[in-house]
Amino acid sequence: MQQWFAAVDSDRSGRISAAELQGALMSSNGRQFSETACRLMIGLFDQSGSGSIDITGFSQLYGYVNQWMDAFRRYDQNGTGFVDQNELMQAFTTMGYRFSQQFIDVIHHKFGERGQGIPVDGFIMACILVHKLTDGFRKRDTTQQGVITISYEDFLSTVLQAWA
DSSP states (O other): OHHHHHHHOTTOSSSEEHHHHHHHOBOTTSSBOOHHHHHHHHHHHOSSSSSEEOHHHHHHHHHHHHHHHHHHHHHOTTOSSSBOHHHHHHHHHHTTOOOOHHHHHHHHHHHSBTTTBBOHHHHHHHHHHHHHHHHHHHHHOTTOSSOOOOOHHHHHHHHHHHTO
């Protein structure tokens, strides 16, 4: 792990930024992970709030990415390197979410590539955001009825914090 960390830490700062992480990760579409996906993943393990991670955070992130890669491969049933709408629906259903086909289509459009489907980095981003936004919703859904009343700024804060 230390060797890979040192190879990714191109500026030798002892911390890995989203840009450095992006250089180390390949998506299922043969390109690097998007910078947005890397920032989102770094944010999950950045204990300092610096926008970067140390070797401990990198090790945790490595395990996290491998789990998501395994999940992605399970749902990419046709082996295209992309998840289509049906595979995405199955993935979220397996994760315990009950989404309409219309909502799946929105996620597919937002995180996918036209005519291809969702590559692994888009899949990871979609899953992270759904999870974080669901957590934010559940904190406000004190009666567990699936309905909340929220102010506009609270809504915006919830969305922006999910992108942290």
